Amino acid sequence: MIAFLFFLVFFLVYALIAVYGERKISAFIQDRYGPMEVGYYGILQMIADLLKIIQKEDIIPFAADKRIFKPAPIIVFTAIFAGFAIIPLTSDFMGSEVEAGIFYLLAIVSLDVLGILMVGWGSNNKYALFGAMRAVAQIVSYEIPLGLTVVCVVMISQTLSLQEITYQQGIWWNTIDPDAQNYLFGIKALGIETTAIGGILTWNIFRVPLFLLAFVIFFIASLAESNRTPFDIPIAESELVGGFHTEYSGFRWSLIMLSEYGIMLLVSFLAVVLFLGGWNTPFPNIGSVELATWTSGTPGTFTGHLWGAFWMISKAFTLVFIQIWIRWTFPRLRLDQLMNLSWKYLTPAAIILVLLSALWRMLMI
Amino acid sequence: MVLAAGSAVFIMFTKNILYAALALMVTFLSLAVIFIFLGAEFVAITQILVYVGGILILLVFGIMLTNKTGSTQVLSLTYNKVLGFLASGALFIILFKGITLANFAALDWNKESESLEPSIAKFGQILMTDYVIAFEIIGLLLLLALIGAVRIAGKARKEADHGT
Numbered sequence: 001m002i003a004f005l006f007f008l009v010f011f012l013v014y015a016l017i018a019v020y021g022e023r024k025i026s027a028f029i030q031d032r033y034g035p036m037e038v039g040y041y042g043i044l045q046m047i048a049d050l051l052k053i054i055q056k057e058d059i060i061p062f063a064a065d066k067r068i069f070k071p072a073p074i075i076v077f078t079a080i081f082a083g084f085a086i087i088p089l090t091s092d093f094m095g096s097e098v099e100a101g102i103f104y105l106l107a108i109v110s111l112d113v114l115g116i117l118m119v120g121w122g123s124n125n126k127y128a129l130f131g132a133m134r135a136v137a138q139i140v141s142y143e144i145p146l147g148l149t150v151v152c153v154v155m156i157s158q159t160l161s162l163q164e165i166t167y168q169q170g171i172w173w174n175t176i177d178p179d180a181q182n183y184l185f186g187i188k189a190l191g192i193e194t195t196a197i198g199g200i201l202t203w204n205i206f207r208v209p210l211f212l213l214a215f216v217i218f219f220i221a222s223l224a225e226s227n228r229t230p231f232d233i234p235i236a237e238s239e240l241v242g243g244f245h246t247e248y249s250g251f252r253w254s255l256i257m258l259s260e261y262g263i264m265l266l267v268s269f270l271a272v273v274l275f276l277g278g279w280n281t282p283f284p285n286i287g288s289v290e291l292a293t294w295t296s297g298t299p300g301t302f303t304g305h306l307w308g309a310f311w312m313i314s315k316a317f318t319l320v321f322i323q324i325w326i327r328w329t330f331p332r333l334r335l336d337q338l339m340n341l342s343w344k345y346l347t348p349a350a351i352i353l354v355l356l357s358a359l360w361r362m363l364m365i
Numbered sequence: 366m367v368l369a370a371g372s373a374v375f376i377m378f379t380k381n382i383l384y385a386a387l388a389l390m391v392t393f394l395s396l397a398v399i400f401i402f403l404g405a406e407f408v409a410i411t412q413i414l415v416y417v418g419g420i421l422i423l424l425v426f427g428i429m430l431t432n433k434t435g436s437t438q439v440l441s442l443t444y445n446k447v448l449g450f451l452a453s454g455a456l457f458i459i460l461f462k463g464i465t466l467a468n469f470a471a472l473d474w475n476k477e478s479e480s481l482e483p484s485i486a487k488f489g490q491i492l493m494t495d496y497v498i499a500f501e502i503i504g505l506l507l508l509l510a511l512i513g514a515v516r517i518a519g520k521a522r523k524e525a526d527h528g529t
Contacts, residue, residue, distance in 0.1 A: 107410045110418025
């Protein structure tokens, strides 16, 4: 329950920061100022926008299928928000420690697709329907490379629980499994043990260097999952007005926007947990300079929570920043290019990676 | 359970095929909830992943692609009422008899599993050792289905393509 309330508030605050950040970053990339009027440096702009959105009339088009139109944004939002239930924010703080964590996440996010279909269909508008169709085709295709890279990580970690995957990537692994050992690049034959060194050396992308590739595939697929440029043809302004949420206004519209930013954060959190060490610190222990121990608290203690949340959130925000950065630097892909990329390049590459990570696992034991 | 049964009945009586599909989602989700209450997390999640995330989306997609996006709605009317009732009634009686006659508690695997805690690791191990042949056969079958689907779809596309 605490986790629920925390994530709800965190989610809303994050959305404010992210929208403000997006506008500012896009402005700087395009060599302009962005919001400057409201508050110092436009910092209150989002609060003004929020007030405006709440005051807006909730318009339901006459021709819309009302029974589908009304609950659809709620389904989209709920699906995304339910994903946060299993994100291990710190070593001891998460909504639910289900054993099948990552599996649950992949399942629950697919509900979002259905919500988008309902949004598009219920609007009874050709632009909305086109947007929804494109969104769903894209999300369903990119779920495959995404799922396969997740399988790579699961094969190496031998667990589906996100918390356990995180523990494996830091100096605290021995607190839950006393016999566990990490080796440099995961190769036992090298004989360099890194369990106590921790830091970036035990993150999955360093523990298994193959995962650098897997991480890139995951990141590209996650961009497509969250309908971000270069995969934003579902909401291409120049072709489809506003995409699948063209007909929405007021609070329902803001729910859809919230979910868009929510899934950006969710996939960033997931990328952090799977590849970038979760709540573990990036600094390794070097001899007596115990950077890793200094910058992370013992799991379960107050400092453990603080450091854990700090690293987790700052890593995720960095990824969100990169997503925004990419959005304002790259043009969008055409539909056929999009499908080519997923089916001809990412999926085969991900399948090969699954095979290779199975082989790498043999080196680790 | 009420939700599951209610939405299933709604599917039967509604004429709007899209509403039926969406009610099917409610049915699947409430079934998943029942699984969770029975302690079968993994089955529940698989239920959502496969049925809601896969089959249902395909279904809705199919409806949307074939539907006329005009003023006319696609309706699923009821035909052959007598025959339908007979067939489903017979099936129900057979299943009901079978389930009441079978003594599940006396089965070997059921007796053993009562003492076991549900664990995904064990489930995976058993799947890859005791039931590996079934697992592989299913995999092969799915691969065949996939190749078949690609073959059919690929051929249809060539005909529609006007000289590129």
